[in-house]
Amino acid sequence: MIQFELALQEHQKAIASVMEMSSQIEISVAKIVACLQSGGKVLWCGNGGSAADAQHMAAELMVRYVKNRAPLASIALTTDSSILTAHSNDYTFETVFSRQVEALAKPGDVLMALSTSGNSANVVNAVIQAKKMGCFVISMTGIKPSQLSEMSDVCYQINSSQTARIQEAHSFISHLICEGLDLAFD
Template structure:
Protein backbone atom coordinates (compact mmCIF):
# COMPACT_ATOMS: atom_id res chain seq x y z
CA UNK A 1 0.00 0.00 0.00
CA UNK A 2 1.36 3.43 -0.92
CA UNK A 3 1.53 6.30 1.53
CA UNK A 4 -1.22 8.33 -0.14
CA UNK A 5 -1.77 10.41 2.98
CA UNK A 6 1.82 11.63 3.05
CA UNK A 7 1.73 12.41 -0.68
CA UNK A 8 -1.55 14.32 -0.28
CA UNK A 9 -0.07 16.31 2.62
CA UNK A 10 2.98 17.20 0.54
CA UNK A 11 0.85 18.19 -2.46
CA UNK A 12 -1.44 20.35 -0.31
CA UNK A 13 1.49 21.98 1.49
CA UNK A 14 3.06 22.92 -1.85
CA UNK A 15 -0.27 24.28 -3.09
CA UNK A 16 -0.79 26.35 0.05
CA UNK A 17 2.67 27.88 -0.35
CA UNK A 18 1.79 28.86 -3.93
CA UNK A 19 -1.41 30.59 -2.77
CA UNK A 20 0.16 33.50 -0.87
CA UNK A 21 -0.44 35.68 -3.93
CA UNK A 22 -4.20 35.27 -3.45
CA UNK A 23 -4.23 37.33 -0.25
CA UNK A 24 -5.33 40.58 -1.93
CA UNK A 25 -8.19 38.78 -3.70
CA UNK A 26 -9.37 37.16 -0.47
CA UNK A 27 -9.29 40.51 1.35
CA UNK A 28 -11.16 42.19 -1.51
CA UNK A 29 -13.82 39.46 -1.39
CA UNK A 30 -14.18 39.87 2.38
CA UNK A 31 -14.60 43.64 1.93
CA UNK A 32 -17.42 43.15 -0.61
CA UNK A 33 -19.16 40.75 1.77
CA UNK A 34 -18.71 43.01 4.80
CA UNK A 35 -19.92 46.08 2.93
CA UNK A 36 -23.02 44.23 1.76
CA UNK A 37 -23.84 42.89 5.22
CA UNK A 38 -23.20 46.30 6.82
CA UNK A 39 -25.69 47.85 4.36
CA UNK A 40 -28.39 45.25 5.15
CA UNK A 41 -27.58 42.92 2.25
CA UNK A 42 -27.09 39.19 2.26
CA UNK A 43 -24.69 36.60 0.89
CA UNK A 44 -25.97 33.86 -1.43
CA UNK A 45 -23.75 30.82 -1.98
CA UNK A 46 -23.96 28.19 -4.73
CA UNK A 47 -21.96 25.30 -6.16
CA UNK A 48 -22.26 21.66 -7.18
CA UNK A 49 -21.20 18.45 -5.44
CA UNK A 50 -18.42 19.18 -2.94
CA UNK A 51 -18.83 22.87 -3.74
CA UNK A 52 -22.51 22.58 -2.76
CA UNK A 53 -21.39 21.21 0.59
CA UNK A 54 -18.90 24.07 0.92
CA UNK A 55 -21.70 26.54 0.13
CA UNK A 56 -23.80 25.10 2.95
CA UNK A 57 -20.84 24.95 5.32
CA UNK A 58 -19.82 28.58 4.79
CA UNK A 59 -23.35 29.95 4.94
CA UNK A 60 -23.85 28.14 8.25
CA UNK A 61 -20.61 29.57 9.67
CA UNK A 62 -22.11 33.02 9.08
CA UNK A 63 -25.68 32.41 10.26
CA UNK A 64 -24.41 30.43 13.23
CA UNK A 65 -21.06 31.46 14.60
CA UNK A 66 -17.50 31.13 13.49
CA UNK A 67 -14.93 32.50 15.94
CA UNK A 68 -17.16 33.34 18.89
CA UNK A 69 -20.80 33.88 19.74
CA UNK A 70 -22.24 36.88 17.88
CA UNK A 71 -25.33 37.99 16.03
CA UNK A 72 -26.27 35.90 12.98
CA UNK A 73 -25.22 37.24 9.59
CA UNK A 74 -27.48 37.08 6.53
CA UNK A 75 -26.14 34.21 4.44
CA UNK A 76 -27.82 31.30 2.69
CA UNK A 77 -26.91 28.47 0.43
CA UNK A 78 -28.95 27.97 -2.73
CA UNK A 79 -28.06 24.26 -2.64
CA UNK A 80 -30.17 23.22 0.34
CA UNK A 81 -33.81 23.37 -0.80
CA UNK A 82 -34.39 20.01 -2.49
CA UNK A 83 -37.91 20.99 -3.55
CA UNK A 84 -36.68 24.15 -5.27
CA UNK A 85 -33.77 22.32 -6.91
CA UNK A 86 -35.93 19.51 -8.26
CA UNK A 87 -38.83 21.76 -9.27
CA UNK A 88 -36.60 24.17 -11.17
CA UNK A 89 -34.51 21.34 -12.61
CA UNK A 90 -37.63 19.51 -13.80
CA UNK A 91 -39.67 22.49 -15.03
CA UNK A 92 -36.78 24.43 -16.59
CA UNK A 93 -33.36 22.74 -16.54
CA UNK A 94 -30.54 21.99 -14.16
CA UNK A 95 -28.73 25.02 -15.59
CA UNK A 96 -31.43 27.21 -14.00
CA UNK A 97 -31.48 25.78 -10.44
CA UNK A 98 -29.44 28.64 -8.96
CA UNK A 99 -30.37 31.41 -11.41
CA UNK A 100 -34.08 31.29 -10.57
CA UNK A 101 -33.33 31.35 -6.85
CA UNK A 102 -31.01 34.33 -7.34
CA UNK A 103 -33.76 36.11 -9.28
CA UNK A 104 -36.30 35.41 -6.53
CA UNK A 105 -34.15 35.93 -3.44
CA UNK A 106 -31.37 38.28 -4.49
CA UNK A 107 -31.46 42.08 -4.42
CA UNK A 108 -29.16 44.84 -5.59
CA UNK A 109 -26.41 45.15 -3.00
CA UNK A 110 -26.37 41.45 -2.14
CA UNK A 111 -23.35 39.27 -2.98
CA UNK A 112 -23.38 35.98 -4.87
CA UNK A 113 -20.54 33.62 -3.99
CA UNK A 114 -20.19 30.95 -6.65
CA UNK A 115 -17.92 27.99 -6.01
CA UNK A 116 -16.66 25.91 -8.94
CA UNK A 117 -13.46 23.90 -9.11
CA UNK A 118 -13.43 24.11 -12.92
CA UNK A 119 -14.86 27.61 -13.26
CA UNK A 120 -17.18 26.26 -15.94
CA UNK A 121 -20.29 25.08 -14.07
CA UNK A 122 -23.20 26.09 -16.32
CA UNK A 123 -25.65 26.58 -13.45
CA UNK A 124 -23.21 28.80 -11.55
CA UNK A 125 -22.57 30.82 -14.73
CA UNK A 126 -26.34 31.32 -15.11
CA UNK A 127 -26.57 32.39 -11.45
CA UNK A 128 -23.86 34.98 -12.07
CA UNK A 129 -25.74 36.29 -15.09
CA UNK A 130 -28.91 36.73 -13.01
CA UNK A 131 -26.98 38.31 -10.15
CA UNK A 132 -25.47 40.83 -12.54
CA UNK A 133 -28.90 41.61 -14.01
CA UNK A 134 -30.25 42.64 -10.60
CA UNK A 135 -27.19 44.57 -9.41
CA UNK A 136 -25.48 42.04 -7.16
CA UNK A 137 -21.72 41.78 -6.69
CA UNK A 138 -20.12 38.44 -7.61
CA UNK A 139 -17.30 36.56 -5.91
CA UNK A 140 -16.16 33.20 -7.27
CA UNK A 141 -13.93 30.59 -5.65
CA UNK A 142 -12.41 28.73 -8.57
CA UNK A 143 -9.63 26.36 -9.59
CA UNK A 144 -7.53 25.46 -12.60
CA UNK A 145 -7.40 28.57 -14.87
CA UNK A 146 -10.62 30.08 -13.50
CA UNK A 147 -12.67 29.02 -16.52
CA UNK A 148 -15.59 31.04 -17.82
CA UNK A 149 -16.42 32.39 -14.35
CA UNK A 150 -13.14 34.23 -13.80
CA UNK A 151 -13.78 37.13 -16.21
CA UNK A 152 -17.40 37.65 -15.06
CA UNK A 153 -16.55 37.89 -11.34
CA UNK A 154 -15.96 41.08 -9.41
CA UNK A 155 -13.47 39.05 -7.41
CA UNK A 156 -12.15 35.70 -8.62
CA UNK A 157 -10.07 33.69 -6.17
CA UNK A 158 -8.44 31.05 -8.36
CA UNK A 159 -6.66 28.17 -6.65
CA UNK A 160 -3.68 27.29 -8.87
CA UNK A 161 -4.22 23.54 -9.12
CA UNK A 162 -5.60 21.03 -11.59
CA UNK A 163 -6.59 18.52 -8.87
CA UNK A 164 -10.22 18.80 -7.75
CA UNK A 165 -9.59 17.44 -4.24
CA UNK A 166 -6.74 19.90 -3.60
CA UNK A 167 -8.85 22.79 -4.96
CA UNK A 168 -11.75 21.88 -2.66
CA UNK A 169 -9.44 21.66 0.33
CA UNK A 170 -8.08 25.11 -0.50
CA UNK A 171 -11.59 26.50 -1.02
CA UNK A 172 -12.59 25.66 2.53
CA UNK A 173 -9.46 27.37 3.88
CA UNK A 174 -10.29 30.45 1.79
CA UNK A 175 -13.93 30.28 2.91
CA UNK A 176 -12.97 30.07 6.57
CA UNK A 177 -10.62 33.01 6.07
CA UNK A 178 -13.49 35.00 4.51
CA UNK A 179 -15.69 34.23 7.51
CA UNK A 180 -12.99 35.39 9.91
CA UNK A 181 -12.27 38.56 7.92
CA UNK A 182 -15.99 39.38 7.74
CA UNK A 183 -16.33 39.03 11.50
CA UNK A 184 -13.23 41.21 12.04
CA UNK A 185 -14.44 43.84 9.60
CA UNK A 186 -17.86 44.04 11.25
CA UNK A 187 -16.26 44.29 14.71
CA UNK A 188 -17.76 41.01 15.89
CA UNK A 189 -14.60 39.39 17.32
Protein backbone atom coordinates (compact mmCIF):
# COMPACT_ATOMS: atom_id res chain seq x y z
CA MET A 1 0.00 0.00 0.00
CA ILE A 2 1.18 3.53 -0.77
CA GLN A 3 2.47 5.34 2.29
CA PHE A 4 0.74 8.57 1.25
CA GLU A 5 1.20 10.46 4.50
CA LEU A 6 4.87 9.50 4.81
CA ALA A 7 5.53 10.48 1.20
CA LEU A 8 3.77 13.80 1.69
CA GLN A 9 5.73 14.50 4.88
CA GLU A 10 9.02 13.79 3.10
CA HIS A 11 7.93 15.99 0.18
CA GLN A 12 7.08 18.83 2.57
CA LYS A 13 10.46 18.45 4.29
CA ALA A 14 12.26 18.61 0.94
CA ILE A 15 10.30 21.64 -0.23
CA ALA A 16 10.74 23.34 3.16
CA SER A 17 14.51 23.17 2.65
CA VAL A 18 14.05 25.32 -0.47
CA MET A 19 12.70 28.14 1.74
CA GLU A 20 16.25 28.60 3.06
CA MET A 21 17.65 28.95 -0.48
CA SER A 22 16.08 32.22 -1.64
CA SER A 23 19.42 34.06 -1.77
CA GLN A 24 20.95 31.21 -3.78
CA ILE A 25 18.03 31.35 -6.21
CA GLU A 26 18.52 35.11 -6.63
CA ILE A 27 22.24 34.54 -7.30
CA SER A 28 21.42 31.82 -9.85
CA VAL A 29 18.91 34.03 -11.66
CA ALA A 30 21.37 36.95 -11.72
CA LYS A 31 24.20 34.78 -13.10
CA ILE A 32 21.96 33.25 -15.76
CA VAL A 33 20.62 36.69 -16.76
CA ALA A 34 24.17 38.05 -17.07
CA CYS A 35 25.20 35.00 -19.08
CA LEU A 36 22.28 35.28 -21.50
CA GLN A 37 22.56 39.05 -21.86
CA SER A 38 26.20 38.65 -22.90
CA GLY A 39 25.32 36.11 -25.59
CA GLY A 40 25.99 32.99 -23.53
CA LYS A 41 23.95 29.88 -22.98
CA VAL A 42 22.71 27.57 -20.25
CA LEU A 43 23.68 23.90 -20.55
CA TRP A 44 21.91 21.18 -18.54
CA CYS A 45 22.94 17.62 -17.67
CA GLY A 46 21.76 14.74 -15.51
CA ASN A 47 20.90 11.04 -15.67
CA GLY A 48 17.54 9.24 -15.63
CA GLY A 49 14.89 11.43 -14.01
CA SER A 50 17.44 14.22 -13.74
CA ALA A 51 18.01 13.96 -17.51
CA ALA A 52 14.27 14.36 -18.01
CA ASP A 53 14.32 17.38 -15.68
CA ALA A 54 17.25 18.83 -17.65
CA GLN A 55 15.32 18.49 -20.90
CA HIS A 56 12.17 19.95 -19.36
CA MET A 57 13.99 23.00 -18.01
CA ALA A 58 16.01 23.63 -21.16
CA ALA A 59 12.69 23.69 -23.01
CA GLU A 60 11.20 26.15 -20.49
CA LEU A 61 14.04 28.55 -21.32
CA MET A 62 14.15 27.96 -25.07
CA VAL A 63 10.40 27.99 -25.70
CA ARG A 64 8.83 29.83 -22.77
CA TYR A 65 7.92 29.34 -19.15
CA VAL A 66 4.76 31.39 -18.60
CA LYS A 67 5.23 34.66 -20.49
CA ASN A 68 5.63 35.01 -24.21
CA ARG A 69 9.19 36.28 -24.51
CA ALA A 70 12.18 35.85 -26.76
CA PRO A 71 13.79 32.40 -26.61
CA LEU A 72 16.68 32.00 -24.18
CA ALA A 73 19.75 30.03 -25.28
CA SER A 74 19.53 26.74 -23.42
CA ILE A 75 20.38 23.15 -24.28
CA ALA A 76 20.08 19.81 -22.52
CA LEU A 77 23.14 17.65 -23.12
CA THR A 78 20.91 14.60 -22.65
CA THR A 79 18.88 14.75 -25.87
CA ASP A 80 21.02 13.71 -28.83
CA SER A 81 20.88 9.91 -28.95
CA SER A 82 23.58 9.74 -31.64
CA ILE A 83 26.04 11.73 -29.53
CA LEU A 84 25.15 9.81 -26.37
CA THR A 85 25.54 6.38 -27.97
CA ALA A 86 28.54 7.17 -30.19
CA HIS A 87 30.48 8.72 -27.35
CA SER A 88 29.56 5.98 -24.90
CA ASN A 89 30.55 3.32 -27.44
CA ASP A 90 33.77 4.96 -28.64
CA TYR A 91 34.92 6.38 -25.30
CA THR A 92 33.02 5.99 -22.04
CA PHE A 93 29.71 7.12 -20.58
CA GLU A 94 31.65 8.90 -17.82
CA THR A 95 32.72 11.63 -20.25
CA VAL A 96 29.55 11.87 -22.37
CA PHE A 97 28.62 15.30 -20.94
CA SER A 98 32.13 16.72 -20.48
CA ARG A 99 32.83 16.16 -24.18
CA GLN A 100 29.74 18.18 -25.09
CA VAL A 101 30.68 20.91 -22.61
CA GLU A 102 34.12 21.06 -24.22
CA ALA A 103 32.54 21.47 -27.66
CA LEU A 104 29.70 23.85 -26.80
CA ALA A 105 30.57 25.92 -23.74
CA LYS A 106 32.28 29.29 -23.66
CA PRO A 107 33.60 31.26 -20.68
CA GLY A 108 30.68 32.85 -18.87
CA ASP A 109 28.18 30.15 -19.83
CA VAL A 110 26.20 28.42 -17.09
CA LEU A 111 26.14 24.66 -16.50
CA MET A 112 23.16 23.29 -14.57
CA ALA A 113 24.26 19.92 -13.13
CA LEU A 114 21.51 17.70 -11.71
CA SER A 115 22.33 14.60 -9.65
CA THR A 116 20.40 13.36 -6.64
CA SER A 117 23.56 11.71 -5.26
CA GLY A 118 25.84 14.54 -6.33
CA ASN A 119 28.40 11.95 -7.37
CA SER A 120 27.36 10.79 -10.87
CA ALA A 121 30.68 10.46 -12.68
CA ASN A 122 29.50 11.89 -16.00
CA VAL A 123 27.93 14.92 -14.30
CA VAL A 124 31.00 15.46 -12.10
CA ASN A 125 33.23 15.31 -15.19
CA ALA A 126 31.00 17.86 -16.95
CA VAL A 127 31.44 20.19 -13.97
CA ILE A 128 35.22 19.73 -14.01
CA GLN A 129 35.30 20.60 -17.72
CA ALA A 130 32.94 23.56 -17.28
CA LYS A 131 35.06 24.99 -14.46
CA LYS A 132 38.21 24.63 -16.61
CA MET A 133 36.46 26.63 -19.32
CA GLY A 134 35.34 29.46 -17.05
CA CYS A 135 31.67 28.52 -16.76
CA PHE A 136 29.51 29.23 -13.72
CA VAL A 137 28.23 25.94 -12.26
CA ILE A 138 24.90 25.50 -10.50
CA SER A 139 24.19 22.03 -9.16
CA MET A 140 21.23 20.36 -7.53
CA THR A 141 21.76 17.36 -5.25
CA GLY A 142 20.41 15.59 -2.21
CA ILE A 143 21.35 16.41 1.37
CA LYS A 144 24.52 14.31 1.61
CA PRO A 145 27.88 16.01 1.01
CA SER A 146 29.05 15.16 -2.49
CA GLN A 147 31.55 15.99 -5.18
CA LEU A 148 29.09 18.41 -6.77
CA SER A 149 28.41 20.20 -3.50
CA GLU A 150 32.16 20.79 -3.17
CA MET A 151 32.83 21.83 -6.79
CA SER A 152 29.88 24.03 -7.72
CA ASP A 153 29.55 27.79 -7.47
CA VAL A 154 26.01 27.31 -6.19
CA CYS A 155 24.67 23.98 -4.93
CA TYR A 156 21.09 23.29 -3.91
CA GLN A 157 21.31 20.45 -1.37
CA ILE A 158 17.79 19.19 -0.79
CA ASN A 159 16.96 17.94 2.69
CA SER A 160 16.02 14.41 1.68
CA SER A 161 17.68 11.13 0.81
CA GLN A 162 14.73 9.91 -1.29
CA THR A 163 15.34 10.29 -5.01
CA ALA A 164 11.75 11.18 -5.93
CA ARG A 165 11.46 13.87 -3.24
CA ILE A 166 14.84 15.34 -4.22
CA GLN A 167 13.78 15.52 -7.86
CA GLU A 168 10.49 17.18 -6.91
CA ALA A 169 12.42 19.90 -5.10
CA HIS A 170 14.86 20.25 -8.03
CA SER A 171 11.89 20.85 -10.31
CA PHE A 172 10.47 23.43 -7.90
CA ILE A 173 13.78 25.32 -7.74
CA SER A 174 14.14 25.18 -11.52
CA HIS A 175 10.66 26.62 -11.94
CA LEU A 176 11.51 29.42 -9.50
CA ILE A 177 14.58 30.19 -11.59
CA CYS A 178 12.41 30.20 -14.73
CA GLU A 179 10.03 32.61 -13.01
CA GLY A 180 12.93 34.94 -12.28
CA LEU A 181 14.07 34.73 -15.89
CA ASP A 182 10.57 35.53 -17.13
CA LEU A 183 10.66 38.69 -15.01
CA ALA A 184 14.14 39.64 -16.20
CA PHE A 185 13.37 39.13 -19.89
CA ASP A 186 9.92 40.72 -19.90
